[in-house]
Amino acid sequence: MLETDFLIVGAGIVGLGIGRELARQYHESKIIIIEKENMAAFHASGRNSGVVHAGFYYHSSSLKAKFTVAGNKALTQYCMENGLKINPCGKVVVAKNEDELSGIYELKRRGDENGVDLQLIDEKELSEIEPNAKTFEKALFSPTTSSVNPKEVCQHIAAGYPPNVHILFNREFLKLNDRIAITNKEKIKFQYLYNASGLYADRIAHFFDVGKEFTLLPFKGIYLAYNDNNLLKRHVYPVPNLKNPFLGVHFTKTVDHHVKIGPTAIPAFWRENYDFKNRFRGNEFLEIIAWQARLFWNNNFNFRSLAFTEARKYSRKYFIRESANLLKHLDVNNFGDYLTPGIRAQLLNKLTGELVMDFVVENGKNSTHVLNSVSPAFTTGFPFAEFIVTESEKNFSV
Secondary structure, three states: OEEEEEEEEOOOHHHHHHHHHHHHHOOOOOEEEEEOOOOOOOOHHHHOOOEEOOOOOOOOOOHHHHHHHHHHHHHHHHHHHOOOOEEOOOEEEEOOOHHHHHHHHHHHHHHHHHOOOOEEEEHHHHHHHOOOEOOOOEEEEEOOOEEEOHHHHHHHHHHOOOOOEEEEEOOOEEEEEOOEEEEOOOEEEEEEEEEOOHHHHHHHHHHOOOOOOEEEEEEEEOOEEEOOHHHOOOEEEEOOOOOOOOOOOEEEEOOOOOEEEEOOOEEOOOOOOOOOOOOOOHHHHHHHHHHHHHHHHHOHHHHHHHHHHHHHHHOHHHHHHHHHOOEOOOOHHHEEEEOOOEEEEEEEEOOOOEEOOOOEEEEEOOEEEEEEOOOOHHHHHHHHHHHHHHHHHOOOOO
16 A cells, blocks of 8 residues: 555646646645556657647637647746757648638637737748748738657656656556555555546546546547658648637648648547557447447537548548648658557537537546646646646645
């Protein structure tokens, strides 16, 4: 039996950020982070695009808007102060046709409300900022969007903890017995628990009778490498469908100045469905297939069209063709290998059949649960963690 003041489940950016914030505020308290894999940031935190977002996609009333601008500054400063790699390349958002112009103006409006440095530009200005991008009349330029290496960032955070913080790898949360977490290796008695377990956040929350109206629906993100690093200077994004939380297939300029396209948002069949060989769990498969069938039948959030469109992106030709609309010049023969896939742990409200667009944090008995921490959670990591800890303090005496 181990004992700790604070127990954090999950060593992704959110769990690591909570650990960092607790260590800053509670110097004398013992803090344990458990992670079921053998390293930090094995799942979404280490498999995302590495883009540090600026914060203009989100309604000003959302938690995403509240933390993205601050998170952009905090993460940029952290990388620069600690000598971590960062590529301050900026981003352009382009429109394919007149119908998408309204999306350009809406994003500019949101950016202005959120205090984002965001410029509305015309085709001539776009050609100077990103010569290979094309747009219909107007585009957006975000100079504060950049790229980092997410694994490098997470591992640096994990390596920088003071002695009162311990990370235990290869520990899977299995059961709860009052204030005792039962893992595959030992029992851990805690005073307070933070659930930042990503793909399994809902399952762990349900042990505490929290978030019973939610389940996690996994979506697979696939990237494809492009072999000419000179193709672009900046990220090039399409105007997204603002009714769902996905940003569409885009060109990313990585921290090492490589170019890749992606990600997809293909409905996955189990939570860690990175491929069709490993980590299969039959109970998850049956549960997720049932939910997908229900969403397909009812066509919630236009799921039918989303499922068909995204599944087609398993075709390399279709995937490439989708991205080609964003650029003036593209050699389709220059695409290379598929890169490491990721899974987006997207929260679904079982009562309404709708995807949850914003972050969701709920308190339970002796616990706080981060139920929805999808993109841009990596960008928001530091201020989001501060918020989670602050909110949990109201629950310490409950």
